[in-house]
Amino acid sequence: MATALAVWDHVQTLSAGCATVKVTTQGRETSAEADCGLFMSTHSQEVASGERFEFGRNWQQFLRALTPQRIAQAEDSLRTMLGVLDLEGSSFLDAGCGSGLASLAARQLGARVHSFDYDPQSVACTQELKRRYAPDDPLWTIEAGSVLDVGYLESLGKFDLVYSWGVLHHTGAMWPAMENIIVPLTAGGRLFLAIYNHQRYWTWWHTCVKRSYVSAPRPLKWLIVGAYTSFEVTKGLVKDLVLLRNPLARYRQETRPRGMSWWHDTLDWIGGYPFETATASQVFDFYQPRGFVLERLDVSSGHGCSQFVFRKALEHWVWTNQPYSLAIVPQPSAPRPSID
Numbered sequence: 001m002a003t004a005l006a007v008w009d010h011v012q013t014l015s016a017g018c019a020t021v022k023v024t025t026q027g028r029e030t031s032a033e034a035d036c037g038l039f040m041s042t043h044s045q046e047v048a049s050g051e052r053f054e055f056g057r058n059w060q061q062f063l064r065a066l067t068p069q070r071i072a073q074a075e076d077s078l079r080t081m082l083g084v085l086d087l088e089g090s091s092f093l094d095a096g097c098g099s100g101l102a103s104l105a106a107r108q109l110g111a112r113v114h115s116f117d118y119d120p121q122s123v124a125c126t127q128e129l130k131r132r133y134a135p136d137d138p139l140w141t142i143e144a145g146s147v148l149d150v151g152y153l154e155s156l157g158k159f160d161l162v163y164s165w166g167v168l169h170h171t172g173a174m175w176p177a178m179e180n181i182i183v184p185l186t187a188g189g190r191l192f193l194a195i196y197n198h199q200r201y202w203t204w205w206h207t208c209v210k211r212s213y214v215s216a217p218r219p220l221k222w223l224i225v226g227a228y229t230s231f232e233v234t235k236g237l238v239k240d241l242v243l244l245r246n247p248l249a250r251y252r253q254e255t256r257p258r259g260m261s262w263w264h265d266t267l268d269w270i271g272g273y274p275f276e277t278a279t280a281s282q283v284f285d286f287y288q289p290r291g292f293v294l295e296r297l298d299v300s301s302g303h304g305c306s307q308f309v310f311r312k313a314l315e316h317w318v319w320t321n322q323p324y325s326l327a328i329v330p331q332p333s334a335p336r337p338s339i340d
């Protein structure tokens with residue numbers, strides 16, 4: 001927390017500029033202009049001082065393996081979690097867009113999309129996806145930004161859907177980020193979050209692994225990756241053999257959620273630092289008194305992410321202050337609106 005605040009203070013003092021980030025696509029190197037000088041130097045300082053994983057670098061590799069099947073899976077996962085057929089007529093904020101795949105999926109489902117990320121290479125990846133699939137599309141904007149910057153979030157206006165999948169626990173200040181992410185959400189809009197599940201003992205161990213990975217020199221990083229993946233592959237193999245399942249099935253693309261890839265997810269998991277966690281009830285207890293109704297929940301029982309879709313109450317609803325009450329009480333003078 002102290003580190004994150006110190007870094008953030010530093011961000012505020014830097015001036016904005018332009019950066020060109022190289023993205024390699026099927027052996028071809030292209031350049032994406034990322035207007036992200038403000039973040040670039042602090043981001044690279046954090047990486048150099050072993051405080052941050054290079055998420056964007058991993059996404060850059062992931063884009064090489066992007067297929068129409070993965071894009072369709074990303075669209076399906078949005079449809080399923082949000083319970084919609086499409087997003088026509090809605091606005092979608094992708095906070096911490098990473099590869100940009102969810103932004104692309106939302107745009108293809110018909111939403112107007114704004115994507116931002118703190119990592120300049122993630123910004124460049126998203127720009128590269130736009131260049132490939134939606135060049136000159138005025139309804140998809142991309143820039144560098146941070147969920148820890150309330151001023152930036154206020155400047156974006158309001159969105160019907162705020163999507164921040166697997167991001168807030170990587171900011172270094174998860175609870176302030178959970179507060180900030182509400183800022184650009186319109187009343188009655190939906191917040192789609194994924195947050196790493198807290199485990200009583202394992203969370204400590206995973207934090208140690210990730211901390212070691214980001215602070216290790218590159219050869220040692222590969223050693224950590226080798227040891228961890230060997231352990232995971234062996235564990236998976238034993239489990240599948242005992243349960244009489246096909247041991248290869250877990251690596252097949254059809255079984256990967258959200259169009260992700262096993263290898264890039266594994267790297268992201270090993271290195272993904274800063275790292276914080278929360279139980280599903282902690283997340284619920286955080287948003288419920290702030291006027292949010294939980295519409296959909298997919299709880300992880302292991303170390304993965306729990307997914308939440310919350311609806312922000314309309315302004316003329318009032319909330320009881322009682323924990324665990326059903327919470328919504330319409331004001332006598334206001335008709336109770338439909339939440340569909």
Ligand SMILES: C[S@@+](CC[C@H](N)C(=O)[O-])C[C@H]1O[C@@H](n2cnc3c(N)ncnc32)[C@H](O)[C@@H]1O
Nearest residue numbers: 055096097098117118119122146147165167171
């Ligand atoms: C695990 S990736 C998830 C990317 C994407 N949301 C997805 O679902 O695939 C986490 C992303 O959060 C970004 N991130 C970390 N801190 C951030 C911050 N303060 N503001 C915005 N993005 C941030 C990282 O740069 C990275 O691209």
